[in-house]
Amino acid sequence: MAEKHCRFGIMGTAGIARKNWKAIRLSGNARVAAVASRSEASAQKFIDECTAQVPQVSTPDAVGSYEALLAREDIDAVYIPLPTALRHEWVIRAAEAGKHVLGEKPAALNAQQVAGMLEACKKNNVQYMDGVMFMHSQRLPLVGELLKCDERIGQLRRMAAQFSFAGDATFLKKNIRVHSELEPYGCLGDLGWYCVRYFLCSLNGEMPTHVQARQLTRLQGTGSPGTVPGEFSAELYFASGVTASFYCSFLTENQQWFHASGSKGNLRVNDFVLPYHGSEVDVLTAQDRFEIDNCEFHMEPHSQRHAVREYDAGQATAQEVRMIRKFADLALSGKSDASWPAWTLKTQQVLDACFESSNQDGAKISMTP
């Protein structure tokens, strides 16, 4: 690779791609070389709009098909925010074209598809990474350290997470995420993915032995042949004795919190997916004490805030920029890191088990290999 920048092709013009357009601009080691859509005009429109706010160093080319993007020699990597149902095909085609792949989540329709994609990436010696931005925040290792701290948390016993937003009437009818063929896992794929990943990271990759899950509300967008989870809850059981519960929803206003509790204290992240606007990301720990002196009873809060200097988004230190920088580093190095695809596969496997349980009305689904 002659250039010092990882040359990105953006495959699709989903809203989230605009955030990564800016992240690529800020990364320092990547640039957008081309944007592909099913029509050149819509790719050009996307480029024009993004450029008006965040000009790239040189203006990217508009490309009228995904095939044409993959055929270009001036592309090192593709970012794929296409609908989930299309990811399996395009990740494999990208890998076969020798392009590194940054893919949106959920990674594909099921773990079998993901395994196939990852195999293709491995075979073609390209890096695969999913687009979970919080994996690259400095907060994640901080949470890991605090969870390990025996004096603060003790033995971890319970994790809980909720991630939701309230889609408006248009969303609930027309958004791709309520279309059962394109996004069959609905809110489980879109939001539950983050909850599951945070649990797995908190346990250093330990997988649940079994899960139980329920679709609390089903949604069916206009033109969708079936329903998708619109509100979903699950409980995960780990061999270490830890249990974890998450809730995600397209019907419940913005929330994105993670709570871990152990034998000696608790830990809370109020904004684990999208850090609140600001110049620090933080974690709260607590070790409340119940003081009893004869007839006097008082519950005393003992909490502490742990913060890291890191902008929430749209700045060079932000997690999405770190993600692009890390991915570009790997792509430029030519040495792929197998830990990234491993996270993706594990997350998809847990999602599959949750979905299966929810289709059996909360039956216990074993994940023991």
Next chain:
Amino acid sequence: MAEKHCRFGIMGTAGIARKNWKAIRLSGNARVAAVASRSEASAQKFIDECTAQVPQVSTPDAVGSYEALLAREDIDAVYIPLPTALRHEWVIRAAEAGKHVLGEKPAALNAQQVAGMLEACKKNNVQYMDGVMFMHSQRLPLVGELLKCDERIGQLRRMAAQFSFAGDATFLKKNIRVHSELEPYGCLGDLGWYCVRYFLCSLNGEMPTHVQARQLTRLQGTGSPGTVPGEFSAELYFASGVTASFYCSFLTENQQWFHASGSKGNLRVNDFVLPYHGSEVDVLTAQDRFEIDNCEFHMEPHSQRHAVREYDAGQATAQEVRMIRKFADLALSGKSDASWPAWTLKTQQVLDACFESSNQDGAKISMTP
């Protein structure tokens, strides 16, 4: 009733009775007339210790048996902190002796026992009330108002609560709450009771249509013939579409939070059972906004704190003192309020369904009448 004070007999010398000893002293309309234990000496020891810190207006009598307490004519009401397995018998005997009853929770071993107790109270025209102190905090109606506020919460969709403490080695071996005959519901009875009650109050008494629950850890104290729930989780489903999840544990350090989320915002109480030491009790609401402007994405917190002047404990405005004052008012008035026993019965019915589900490995238990 000639006296303006409700004359209490305390039946048993459990730790929590010391808190209510002080609450009775501060109530303004009640006083402790006698304390009974299985030996007069231990009743006297309890009285001496409590008096040293909080003297009553006149020193109560020590009584050497529960029967003797109930036979006294200078007792209007009894407070019963006896083990759960003994409550059914002693509530009925107290009612038959014409004493009003303030009982600790869980109310009895099952809803059938509770119904029998309540029937005896009704027949003998005495008030029954369970000892859930937060029912009397000014925070509960504030939470109710905020939950009703369409602009703040919108349509309620999800509630979650966790209540736990970490028992030490002695607790886990010798405490009554890990003895399967005396306290068969373990942490479900001791801690889950509060979670369930808060859910029911938040829904104005609406009952779940079904529940699913799991014993995550079982504990067995020394000399206990069987196990009790030591760590427990449950999910409740309501006809209105609301769902609720709780976790309680004897193995996880102090936490006691309630979270409700709706279509327009969220509400959080960090200390719903035992308010943190201080002069205000508070509730937090949030309506976070996700702002997207082309390539700029920011999650903005929009939260608000709502507070009421009310001491946490041990003062005349505190919730446990309000509880005694309310109960004494009812006892002195001679008019019983049927809403209090109704809350107790509903809570016990939900607990029974949760326990049954947990014994069937999380099976869905219907609560439809």
